[in-house]
Amino acid sequence: MRIITARRISQIFFLLLFVWFCLVTTLGDRWWQLRGWSVNWLIELDPLVGLGTILTTRTLYKGLVWGLVTISLTLLLGRFFCGWICPFGTIHQFIGYLGKRSRSVAQRLSLNRYHRWQAIKYWILIFLLASASLDLVFDLLYLPQNASRVFAGIIALVLVISLIIVWRQSFRAVISIFVAAGVWMVIGLGGQPPSFFSASLQIGLLDPLPLLYRSINLVVLPIVGGGFREISPALRYYDGIGLIGLIFLLAVFLNLKIPRFYCRFICPLGALLGVLSRYAIWRIGKADDACRDCQLCEQHCDGACAPTSKVRFSECVLCFNCMDSCRHGLIGYRSAPSAAGEITGPDVTKREFTIACLSGLAAIPAMRLNGHLAANWIPTLIRPPGALAEKEFLARCIKCGQCMRICPTNILHPTGLASGIEGLWTPAANFRIGSSGCQLKCIACGNVCPTAAIRPISLDERLGQKRFERHGPIRIGTAFVDRGRCLPWAMDKPCIVCQENCPVSPKAIFTRVSFNTVIDSHMLTIRFAAADQIEFDGTPFQDWRLDTGDYFLAGPDTQDYQRWAIQRHTANRLWIRPNLQQARLPVSENQVAIQIRLQRPFVEPNRCIGCGVCEHECPVRGKRAIRVTAENESRHRDRQLLLQS
Amino acid sequence: MTNDPKPSDLNRRQFIIRSTKAGAALAATWAVGYGLYDTVGPSSQAVRQTSVSLADFSVSGQQPRMCVARGADRKKSLAYALKAVGGLESYIKSGDRVLLKVNAAFATPPMLSATTHPILVTELCRRCFQAGAANVIVTDNPINDPTSCFTLTGIAEAARSAGAELIVPRQQSFRPITVPNARLIRDWPLLYEPFRQVNKVIGITPVKDHHRSGASMVMKNWYGLLGGRRNIFHQEVHTIIKELAMMVRPTLVILDGTTTMMRNGPTGGSLSDLKSTNTMIVSTDQVAADAFGATLLGKNLSDLPFIAQAQEAGIGTADYQSLNPQMVDIS
Numbered sequence: 001m002r003i004i005t006a007r008r009i010s011q012i013f014f015l016l017l018f019v020w021f022c023l024v025t026t027l028g029d030r031w032w033q034l035r036g037w038s039v040n041w042l043i044e045l046d047p048l049v050g051l052g053t054i055l056t057t058r059t060l061y062k063g064l065v066w067g068l069v070t071i072s073l074t075l076l077l078g079r080f081f082c083g084w085i086c087p088f089g090t091i092h093q094f095i096g097y098l099g100k101r102s103r104s105v106a107q108r109l110s111l112n113r114y115h116r117w118q119a120i121k122y123w124i125l126i127f128l129l130a131s132a133s134l135d136l137v138f139d140l141l142y143l144p145q146n147a148s149r150v151f152a153g154i155i156a157l158v159l160v161i162s163l164i165i166v167w168r169q170s171f172r173a174v175i176s177i178f179v180a181a182g183v184w185m186v187i188g189l190g191g192q193p194p195s196f197f198s199a200s201l202q203i204g205l206l207d208p209l210p211l212l213y214r215s216i217n218l219v220v221l222p223i224v225g226g227g228f229r230e231i232s233p234a235l236r237y238y239d240g241i242g243l244i245g246l247i248f249l250l251a252v253f254l255n256l257k258i259p260r261f262y263c264r265f266i267c268p269l270g271a272l273l274g275v276l277s278r279y280a281i282w283r284i285g286k287a288d289d290a291c292r293d294c295q296l297c298e299q300h301c302d303g304a305c306a307p308t309s310k311v312r313f314s315e316c317v318l319c320f321n322c323m324d325s326c327r328h329g330l331i332g333y334r335s336a337p338s339a340a341g342e343i344t345g346p347d348v349t350k351r352e353f354t355i356a357c358l359s360g361l362a363a364i365p366a367m368r369l370n371g372h373l374a375a376n377w378i379p380t381l382i383r384p385p386g387a388l389a390e391k392e393f394l395a396r397c398i399k400c401g402q403c404m405r406i407c408p409t410n411i412l413h414p415t416g417l418a419s420g421i422e423g424l425w426t427p428a429a430n431f432r433i434g435s436s437g438c439q440l441k442c443i444a445c446g447n448v449c450p451t452a453a454i455r456p457i458s459l460d461e462r463l464g465q466k467r468f469e470r471h472g473p474i475r476i477g478t479a480f481v482d483r484g485r486c487l488p489w490a491m492d493k494p495c496i497v498c499q500e501n502c503p504v505s506p507k508a509i510f511t512r513v514s515f516n517t518v519i520d521s522h523m524l525t526i527r528f529a530a531a532d533q534i535e536f537d538g539t540p541f542q543d544w545r546l547d548t549g550d551y552f553l554a555g556p557d558t559q560d561y562q563r564w565a566i567q568r569h570t571a572n573r574l575w576i577r578p579n580l581q582q583a584r585l586p587v588s589e590n591q592v593a594i595q596i597r598l599q600r601p602f603v604e605p606n607r608c609i610g611c612g613v614c615e616h617e618c619p620v621r622g623k624r625a626i627r628v629t630a631e632n633e634s635r636h637r638d639r640q641l642l643l644q645s
Numbered sequence: 646m647t648n649d650p651k652p653s654d655l656n657r658r659q660f661i662i663r664s665t666k667a668g669a670a671l672a673a674t675w676a677v678g679y680g681l682y683d684t685v686g687p688s689s690q691a692v693r694q695t696s697v698s699l700a701d702f703s704v705s706g707q708q709p710r711m712c713v714a715r716g717a718d719r720k721k722s723l724a725y726a727l728k729a730v731g732g733l734e735s736y737i738k739s740g741d742r743v744l745l746k747v748n749a750a751f752a753t754p755p756m757l758s759a760t761t762h763p764i765l766v767t768e769l770c771r772r773c774f775q776a777g778a779a780n781v782i783v784t785d786n787p788i789n790d791p792t793s794c795f796t797l798t799g800i801a802e803a804a805r806s807a808g809a810e811l812i813v814p815r816q817q818s819f820r821p822i823t824v825p826n827a828r829l830i831r832d833w834p835l836l837y838e839p840f841r842q843v844n845k846v847i848g849i850t851p852v853k854d855h856h857r858s859g860a861s862m863v864m865k866n867w868y869g870l871l872g873g874r875r876n877i878f879h880q881e882v883h884t885i886i887k888e889l890a891m892m893v894r895p896t897l898v899i900l901d902g903t904t905t906m907m908r909n910g911p912t913g914g915s916l917s918d919l920k921s922t923n924t925m926i927v928s929t930d931q932v933a934a935d936a937f938g939a940t941l942l943g944k945n946l947s948d949l950p951f952i953a954q955a956q957e958a959g960i961g962t963a964d965y966q967s968l969n970p971q972m973v974d975i976s
Contacts, residue, residue: 050678061683067678075674076667195816246878281663455728634689640877643880
């Protein structure tokens with residue numbers, strides 16, 4: 001078997017596996033639904049996710065340990081992941097193949113020539129990792145005050161090194177070392193960074209696996225899957241999807257212009273693996289420099305890594321097309337370096353590295369000076385149950401959209417720019433879309449989340465049962481009645497759909513009855529009254545429907561109003577119950593009115609968990625008359641609304 | 646014959662070097678991965694700072710004392726009242742570091758009596774230094790913008806002119822505190838920075854009406870030591886005032902009733918809200934001071950439940966008469 005056949009089989013296998021994982025990320029207990037399928041496996045294999053979360057949290061969460069396997073193999077083999085596994089890479093390679101099919105050999109050769117701008121992906125990688133490592137940077141910077149002994153040790157080491165350098169007579173280096181140590185000491189002893197200076201995980205924006213999961217889950221599947229009831233019984237909607245779709249289409253169709261455009265120029269994971277392939281034991285190269293220079297091998301080179309000249313191994317995606325094309329058997333995958341020479345490291349200058357690094361660090365205050373992590377937090381951003389406090393949440397979320405895909409009610413959506421660039425495409429609930437609110441007995445999102453940005457909570461914890469009783473249920477917000485829009489409050493219409501649907505027990509929405517006068521006494525003059533019916537002058541009820549059971553005839557009693565339920569009516573006559581006791585109807589004064597009985601909803605905030613079922617069901621369909629905001633959510637005490645009683 | 650290595654030897658050497666590096670990188674990767682491996686996931690709560698606690702700043706071995714001086718001149722009243730409780734020297738010793746917790750809650754001029762009068766601040770600082778204090782710190786965590794508050798109330802200038810240090814709270818100034826037996830002040834941010842450096846605490850504040858709690862006096866003044874979203878405690882304002890009094894055991898409290906804000910408290914905003922009551926209360930018992938202050942507002946104990954609650958918590962006595970307060974008339 002040719003090696004490229006093996007590669008194609010592997011690529012197809014992993015692409016199908018990926019699609020399968022997307023399909024089975026559906027809540028249910030059928031064999032093709034989520035019942036133990038390790039749907040995150042490809043994300044977990046992605047070492048950039050592991051590395052990013054290590055930098056922001058200093059832990060390697062559960063399955064992300066698979067990234068170590070990828071790293072290990074890359075250290076030995078090179079970027080096999082890009083050429084053999086990555087499903088996004090497979091898509092690129094295929095579309096790229098379509099794009100270059102009709103081109104001449106000369107055109108193909110020029111398309112596949114190494115381009116200086118392939119360094120951009122390294123800049124992106126450095127930028128993203130720098131912003132993820134801010135906590136580490138500050139820990140180092142403040143070492144003098146936080147761990148003065150360690151700092152003293154380092155200073156001692158610096159002195160020794162300086163002496164060695166002095167001995168070798170390079171005074172300039174010594175001066176720079178001393179200046180650096182001095183600056184470190186001054187800053188490190190000088191104070192504390194403002195609180196918005198903490199790491200931010202933004203790798204998910206461009207990391208190919210989260211990007212692909214997000215695009216397929218939220219854009220492709222809802223379009224394609226709309227026709228298949230098995231995939232989702234109801235149409236899935238995702239708010240703020242435009243940009244995700246656009247980027248996906250752009251990434252895919254740019255391959256028609258330049259094959260593997262994304263892999264070559266953008267992909268931060270490819271860049272990471274490129275760096276790691278530096279010491280790879282086996283690598284692509286020429287066995288003999290004296291080849292005929294036909295360059296045919298480069299016409300299908302997917303990585304644009306120049307196998308005919310000095311091969312850039314950090315760009316090589318191990319597609320093996322060059323080896324397959326060489327008719328002379330001169331190109332091989334061997335432990336010896338290429339006879340034509342090789343360039344192992346990425347093409348990034350010190351200056352580029354520094355700029356990318358510093359901009360990555362500087363991006364954080366630029367994103368956070370909006371105060372979204374401080375007093376200016378966004379009340380409409382309802383995070384799913386089990387989500388960590390916002391700062392910790394953003395240190396883990398890779399925007400992969402798995403929670404939004406698994407959410408059975410389709411309430412989780414990728415946030416647009418509402419929560420700033422930093423919160424782009426992170427999950428937040430929208431109770432207008434979807435089939436209900438956040439289901440009381442559902443913990444799917446936290447258990448599918450690959451990075452524990454949403455913790456894998458148990459039902460007991462969610463509902464505040466058993467050993468979690470002391471904590472109470474997890475609240476994701478609080479419902480507020482908008483009395484200017486609520487039918488019983490603003491429009492004298494009975495409703496209380498919200499109260500009926502409140503799933504919490506005892507209910508978090510209760511009602512108080514009030515009778516509102518809808519036809520005033522001065523409009524009504526009694527003509528005569530019998531035991532069960534009363535006739536009025538004129539046609540006061542012509543435009544009314546008073547027989548709905550909610551309307552009452554009311555007359556002033558000595559203490560309070562006396563009321564009779566209206567059974568049926570004509571334009572000027574009412575049938576009422578209970579029957580009239582002549583003495584109690586103030587016929588002579590004509591002081592009767594028509595009233596409607598309303599149950600008006602109130603929220604008991606100590607019980608409300610913010611599930612949004614009320615908001616979802618509210619019949620005021622535009623801007624709902626009862627809405628959940630993040631007030632009182634349990635994940636951070638800054639959100640506390642009430643003192644615990 | 647040359648001694649140059651053959652290409653294959655060179656390759657072998659390179660191969661060995663590369664393999665060693667790859668092996669080292671592999672080992673490092675797995676070591677880091679193993680060290681950071683986490684099967685449990687994060688806990689439900691964000692990482693908290695360690696709690697702090699406050700010392701008892703009262704002078705031990707003294708009977709509780711109180712004095713009420715009547716007069717329109719703050720300086721004079723303070724002088725007489727302090728003398729009557731044994732002189733400031735019996736509370737502030739040489740080398741003491743003193744914290745003055747003023748009320749600088751609002752960015753309003755001293756004339757409106759919503760904040761501690763600057764003349765009192767200067768005078769008290771001066772007397773502390775006279776008594777031998779090594780350092781005097783003036784602080785508050787105001788409701789309005791801190792810098793504006795300290796400037797407009799005249800307190801910043803008062804502290805500076807007396808040689809005291811003004812601490813304007815920053816985010817880093819706060820540390821969580823849990824008051825023993827308290828229900829509300831649990832793991833709550835406290836303006837701790839000034840407390841690091843002091844061994845005596847004096848509370849000094851005007852008598853004011855307060856729409857929610859009935860009165861803002863000595864005990865309520867400690868509210869300005871809290872940080873965070875402290876106004877949620879307004880849901881149980883009497884409990885929080887009691888707990889604040891449990892939190893701070895001051896050396897001395899000074900309640901300035903020279904002018905009393907009778908209505909629209911705690912901000913006031915109009916001279917018509919004010920009334921000359923010409924009283925200066927100095928006490929070691931904060932509950933007794935507030936109980937007397939209530940009379941200036943024309944309120945009794947049933948109007949101000951926090952006073953009885955504080956007495957019940959053993960902080961002091963609401964029956965100020967039992968302290969035999971000295972009444973000094975200086976007009």
